[in-house]
Structure formats: structure tokens, C-alpha cells
Amino acid sequence: MTLRLHDTRAQQLRDFVPLDPENVTMYVCGPTVQSGPHIGHVRAALSFDLLRRWLEYRFGRVTFVRNVTDIDDKVLANATATEPWWALAYRIEQEFTAAYAGIGILPPTYEPRATASIPQMQELIGTLIERGHAYPAPDGSGDVYFDVRSWNEYGALTHQSVDAMEAAEDADPRGKRNPQDFALWKGAKTDEPADATWSSPWGAGRPGWHIECSAMAKRYLSGEFDIHGGGLDLRFPHHENELAQSTAAGDGFAQYWVHNGLVTVNGQKMSKSLGNFTLAVDVLSLRDPLVVRYALAAAHYRSSLDLTESSWDEADAALGRIGTFIARVRRTVPGAPQEQGFGVVPEAFAAAMDDDLGVPQALAVVHETVRRGNSAIDAGDQEQAWAAFVEVDAMVRLLGFSELMSSGGDLAEHRTLDALVQTMIGQRAHARADKDWATADRIRDAIATAGIVLEDTADGTHWSIDG
Numbered sequence: 001m002t003l004r005l006h007d008t009r010a011q012q013l014r015d016f017v018p019l020d021p022e023n024v025t026m027y028v029c030g031p032t033v034q035s036g037p038h039i040g041h042v043r044a045a046l047s048f049d050l051l052r053r054w055l056e057y058r059f060g061r062v063t064f065v066r067n068v069t070d071i072d073d074k075v076l077a078n079a080t081a082t083e084p085w086w087a088l089a090y091r092i093e094q095e096f097t098a099a100y101a102g103i104g105i106l107p108p109t110y111e112p113r114a115t116a117s118i119p120q121m122q123e124l125i126g127t128l129i130e131r132g133h134a135y136p137a138p139d140g141s142g143d144v145y146f147d148v149r150s151w152n153e154y155g156a157l158t159h160q161s162v163d164a165m166e167a168a169e170d171a172d173p174r175g176k177r178n179p180q181d182f183a184l185w186k187g188a189k190t191d192e193p194a195d196a197t198w199s200s201p202w203g204a205g206r207p208g209w210h211i212e213c214s215a216m217a218k219r220y221l222s223g224e225f226d227i228h229g230g231g232l233d234l235r236f237p238h239h240e241n242e243l244a245q246s247t248a249a250g251d252g253f254a255q256y257w258v259h260n261g262l263v264t265v266n267g268q269k270m271s272k273s274l275g276n277f278t279l280a281v282d283v284l285s286l287r288d289p290l291v292v293r294y295a296l297a298a299a300h301y302r303s304s305l306d307l308t309e310s311s312w313d314e315a316d317a318a319l320g321r322i323g324t325f326i327a328r329v330r331r332t333v334p335g336a337p338q339e340q341g342f343g344v345v346p347e348a349f350a351a352a353m354d355d356d357l358g359v360p361q362a363l364a365v366v367h368e369t370v371r372r373g374n375s376a377i378d379a380g381d382q383e384q385a386w387a388a389f390v391e392v393d394a395m396v397r398l399l400g401f402s403e404l405m406s407s408g409g410d411l412a413e414h415r416t417l418d419a420l421v422q423t424m425i426g427q428r429a430h431a432r433a434d435k436d437w438a439t440a441d442r443i444r445d446a447i448a449t450a451g452i453v454l455e456d457t458a459d460g461t462h463w464s465i466d467g
Contacts (some may be wrong), residue, residue, distance in 0.1 A: 142187020
């Protein structure tokens, strides 16, 4: 089956045909490092991690670029006297990196920072001015704008007419020819840090947001590449403006536009501006990273995902079923290796992934294979049990759940042990509350005899295996 992806610009599924079948090229809009990542950011990154993994399986090589926007209005606004904008940007970038790595998102091939490509941005702006699609503000402010009415294809990504668009609010409107014209270069402001400006032919200043991605995509992937990805909320104005300025400059730019759905809270988009976000660090501090990855992957990448407590519970139970099956095979099939090389996935799994990255349907194949394998174990059919194990191995590795395989049944066994220890911890806490110190000590000694160490902290009692 041919891989098909939903192309936002075409508004339909399209057969995916890469420019170079031996090297698929992807550019994904990464974070604006103004403040720490919420779980919606992690869901977006995971969507393209899954797509990348599948493209690598299908084509072999993927050059994956994910940028960091480290100079922006919001970055400057969140800086303080004790933490300059560039220090804030670096610290927050590390928080995003840690959150991504926490759930097994692969690092990009290249991860350029916007501040490292200022010359390329200025070159692109110069080309747009020469072609008659951009103009410096006549008031001498140093601002440079893209002239949206000079480009007949403006609005092609989101299928809007210019007259129906709201005015662009990313720069002072006084020097604009049209309210919808957007900033390519922003002249220096007296209330902004001097080290947040660069010299240019139009005066000292800094780049607009949209020109950053166009310039970095061209620098790292050339003027034409396969896939541009990002969140649904970036379609307009960000991606619309990227497409316009890059094609107006003469580049083919992205052949496919792929957008992931948003995480919602009570039906509203999760965002920092609405104050209804859940920080990734808080989620990962409370839950197994595999559970977080599974819960975020379980909905189709283009759908909205409304996370609730049941989302985590369902993911935990699903992973437990897979882990239990893996442990059963290793106990019951003689010679079953603890490590398995990457194999071929079942046809039904491949068909689901080829159909616009149908991860929910692919997970259904995983669980059906687990059920078949368990039935084979129950029937004493070691050959069929092993065949199911090999297929499950290939699928969970491809979905980024390799820890399930490398830990064998440890994950399921750990959850069982945790339930028992937590019960004993609860009994001990109850005894201490009743000042029944003898019972509390007896429970603690029983736990210690089993080789488990308790640590009483301000936020509760935690356990670990001694040694």
C-alpha cells in the first residue's frame, strides 16, 4: 500500500512521493522558548516523531529539522533583569529537550536556533524586496513588510482571501501599505535590549517570526523539501506567511503540509495565553514516561485530544497487557532471547500506518497480536506464541516503546510490586496516624526484609529497591 498523508493545502489525502526516495526531508516548527513546555507541545513533537519513525521504516533515511525560535516578542517580554533574553531562551530550550527525551522522542537531525541564521534571513528579505514583494517602511523605522497583495497566491494554504483576513499585529502598522502586510524585519526599539538587535541594510533590528522558519528551512533542506509540519494553530498566520514569502522568493518550499491536532481542556485549546495548560514536567513527574507516550499517541494525530485521568489509566492498562505478554513468552518459550533485533511489522499494522499515520488502528493490531499470542501460550503452542512475540516486538519498537522490550516483563512486574508496596505504605501511615508505633515499625521491617527502602518526604513516602 502507498503511504498517504493528509495535506492541509490540498485539503485531502495525497500519495506521498518524496523528492528523493533515498532521503525524505522534513521541517517541523519547534518551540518558541519563552516558557516551559506544556503537554500540548509534547503531543505535537510526538506526532512528528511517529511520522519520522514510520518514514524511516518505509524509506530508510529521513533528514529531520526542528527549529528553536530563540528571538521573539514573547522571549523578550519574559526576560528579566536577572535573566536576560538569551539566558532565558537557553534555559527553556533545555526544558523542551528534556521533556521530549523524557518520552523517547528522537533528537532531530538538525536543530537550528533562529539567532544563528540572521544573515540567511536578511538575504531572503533582500530577494523579496528585489522581486517587488516586500518594502521598507517609509517612516525610517527600520521595519520591512511583506506586501501580501503583490503575491496572488497569498492565502493558498488556508484558502482565505486577503479581504477576509484580520490585520497583522506583529509590527507597527504606520508604515504598512495594507493592514494584512506582515513584518519581515523589525526596527530596533528603545525599550528593547541592545543585544537583541542586528545590523541590516534597513537599519538595526531583528527578524520577524515568519521569516525565521523560511530561512532556516532553506538553509538546512534547500529551497524545496518534502514535508512541513506543525500544530494546527500554526496554519495561520505563521505557515501561510512562510509559504507566501518563500514561494514569492522563487523557492518550491514544502510539497506536503502536515498539521497535528491540539490538546484541549474542556473543549478549549490548551494554551499559555488561556492559562489552562498542564506543564510537561508536572505530568512526567507523576506518571511513567511510557504511559505518557502511549496516552498522547493513542488518538489520531490530526484529532483533538482531551486528556483526562482515564486517559492515563487506559494507557497504563494497555501497556500492562503488552508487558505481561512479553514476560509470559520469555518464561514459557525455551531459548527466548532477552533482546530481539528489529523485525518486519504485520501487514495490517503497515496498512494502518500507511493510511495517514493511523496509530490508533496500528495499536489495535498490537493488542490483537498480544491476544493471539496469549491464546497460543494457553494452548501450549510455543511456535505461534513466538511468532506473535516477534511481531509485537517489531511494532512496539517502531512506535517508540522499546523500553517494553528491553525491560521484558519488568514493567508489568514493577506495577504489581508497586501496588503491593503502596498498600503496605498506606497501612503503615494509618498505624502511625493512630500512634501504633509497634505496627508501623513491623510493617517497615517487613518491607526492608524484602529488600525495599522507604524514604519519607514532605510529599509522601517513596520506595526503591535496595542496591
